[in-house]
Amino acid sequence: MERKEALTLLKEHVKTDRVFRHSLAVEAAMVAYAMKFGEDENYWGLLGLLHDIDFEKYPEEHPNRSPEILEAANFDETFIASILSHGSTSKIPRDSKERQCLHAVDEMASFIIAIALMRPTKLEGLTSKSVKKKMKDKAFAKAVNREELTASAEALGVEFSDHVDTIVNGLIAHEAKLQKEGYSLLD
């Protein structure tokens, strides 16, 4: 599927700004990692873009209701299994790079955006050092499980500072592209 089509599909199922932006942020991070690992950028980007597609309609069952949406849109079994694998209750093992990556960038991308929104220069100049500092600040983004942020990066086999840098740079690059399409991760 082409990205444009996937965006249309996403908009059919995701109506809130919060989940829509989160999907774009995870897309950005997945594309950045696809480039880093020499993988298919479109495919990895679509995994990011569509990973929470059933969340608004079925928050309790998410992501286990995504197959019905994705099958109807002709996604193959492997793609659908990769989406399922990011769920905390999933029985699908995170046994490939894209699955480990999706898990590692899911919360991290939005955590980074939350930090950027508080800075005058937003994502520009945001270092892994300040991200780590915010992770120690228990009052900030309380719902985000810090241990999972670090453990998932470890499972992906990347050093945590590099992980943050890859995502920050990916978000910056994607923001430029999104603005041309009339979207933003940051406003």
Ligand SMILES: [Fe+2]
């Ligand atoms: Fe999710």
Ligand SMILES: [Fe+2]
């Ligand atoms: Fe997510």
